Amino acid sequence: MPSPKPFQKTLNPLFAGLQTSVFETMSMRARALQAINLGQGFPDDPGPEDVRAKAAEAVLTGWNQYPPMMGLPELRQAVSAHYLKWHNLQTDWEQEVMITSGATEALAGALMALIEPGDEVVLFQPLYDAYLPLVLRAGGVPKFVNLSPPHWQFDEAALAAAFSDKTKLVLFNNPLNPAAVVYDKQAMELLARFCIRHDVIALCDEVWEHVVFDGRQHIPMLAIEGMRERTVKIGSAGKIFSLTGWKVGFVVATPALMKVLAKAHQFITFTTPPNLQAAVAYGLGKDDSYFEGMRHSMMRSRDRFTTGLMQCGFTVLPSEGTYFLTVDLAPLGLSDDVAFCHKMIEETGVAAIPMSAFYAQDPVKTTIRFCFAKKDETLDAALEKLARFI
Numbered sequence: 061m062p063s064p065k066p067f068q069k070t071l072n073p074l075f076a077g078l079q080t081s082v083f084e085t086m087s088m089r090a091r092a093l094q095a096i097n098l099g100q101g102f103p104d105d106p107g108p109e110d111v112r113a114k115a116a117e118a119v120l121t122g123w124n125q126y127p128p129m130m131g132l133p134e135l136r137q138a139v140s141a142h143y144l145k146w147h148n149l150q151t152d153w154e155q156e157v158m159i160t161s162g163a164t165e166a167l168a169g170a171l172m173a174l175i176e177p178g179d180e181v182v183l184f185q186p187l188y189d190a191y192l193p194l195v196l197r198a199g200g201v202p203k204f205v206n207l208s209p210p211h212w213q214f215d216e217a218a219l220a221a222a223f224s225d226k227t228k229l230v231l232f233n234n235p236l237n238p239a240a241v242v243y244d245k246q247a248m249e250l251l252a253r254f255c256i257r258h259d260v261i262a263l264c265d266e267v268w269e270h271v272v273f274d275g276r277q278h279i280p281m282l283a284i285e286g287m288r289e290r291t292v293k294i295g296s297a298g299k300i301f302s303l304t305g306w307k308v309g310f311v312v313a314t315p316a317l318m319k320v321l322a323k324a325h326q327f328i329t330f331t332t333p334p335n336l337q338a339a340v341a342y343g344l345g346k347d348d349s350y351f352e353g354m355r356h357s358m359m360r361s362r363d364r365f366t367t368g369l370m371q372c373g374f375t376v377l378p379s380e381g382t383y384f385l386t387v388d389l390a391p392l393g394l395s396d397d398v399a400f401c402h403k404m405i406e407e408t409g410v411a412a413i414p415m416s417a418f419y420a421q422d423p424v425k426t427t428i429r430f431c432f433a434k435k436d437e438t439l440d441a442a443l444e445k446l447a448r449f450i
Contacts, residue, residue, distance in 0.1 A: 115339035131159025162307030169324035179228035186418030235381035
């Protein structure tokens with residue numbers, strides 16, 4: 061028999077042409093060199109035992125067939141009650157709350173549902189690496205707002221250059237990964253004015269809403285005047301409970317938007333493991349001490365690692381939230397973050413992420429990002445290596 065012919069038609073160029081993500085690249089190097097991986101953003105804590113026990117109990121004694129497409133009623137009710145308690149948001153759990161298989165699925169579904177080919181989408185750089193491929197695949201035309209260290213703030217002129225009457229949606233991440241900024245009410249109101257002026261939907265990635273420090277309070281875009289009818293809020297159980305592998309996301313939106321968002325979700329994943337949903341419903345009702353204790357623990361790790369980095373000779377930029385902090389290389393006379401990260405992992409066995417990887421154009425090349433959501437001994441071992449390196 062003749063040899064079968066190889067497939068020759070062109071594959072989707074958007075994904076076929078994508079390079080391996082910077083997270084996977086640095087993680088592969090970390091594994092190969094047996095380095096300490098402070099690049100990829102996940103804690104080395106197993107997560108709250110009582111929440112994990114609820115998931116185990118539910119898989120053994122609970123329902124393991126398809127749950128409702130919109131999510132278990134008990135979890136949707138818990139999300140609604142949680143946001144009322146923590147953000148004073150009034151939501152109708154039956155019409156305005158949906159559960160997804162992680163926040164990234166929620167983002168993908170929202171972009172597929174809300175934009176059409178040719179619609180302009182405003183993105184803030186540095187940006188989470190999934191945003192741009194998802195926007196492009198949905199047919200959106202990206203318009204970038206560049207943020208710069210040390211404060212990573214935007215102003216009216218920057219927004220005016222990005223927004224127009226062609227703008228359909230803005231994708232706003234607050235707190236901001238990777239720059240660890242928590243935007244205040246003044247910044248939110250400025251962005252809201254542009255959304256209202258140009259009739260734009262705000263797709264708000266708020267997965268870090270509980271991981272905020274130094275007494276800060278997260279302000280959801282839904283709470284800003286004029287934004288209730290044009291905002292989609294996305295949250296994540298993985299970030300709230302340090303269970304990043306669970307992939308349980310929350311979506312909150314007005315009924316008119318939710319009807320369309322639900323259709324996209326229905327034909328992407330349809331649903332999410334019911335035992336994890338049951339456990340997250342339990343977790344969202346935990347006492348305030350859990351949420352406050354989690355913040356305190358993360359903040360303590362941030363401060364421990366910040367102090368150590370400064371003693372090593374690094375200039376550390378403020379970390380107001382998330383698992384991350386950034387280091388400014390410019391005072392060391394360095395201007396190539398990628399080369400520095402490769403040199404650091406080779407010579408010290410510590411992995412970080414070059415911040416230029418979070419830009420699609422005009423990157424800032426003088427900052428790198430570390431994840432500090434690690435045990436003390438892991439951070440201390442990294443600091444010992446970095447002190448010798450510097």
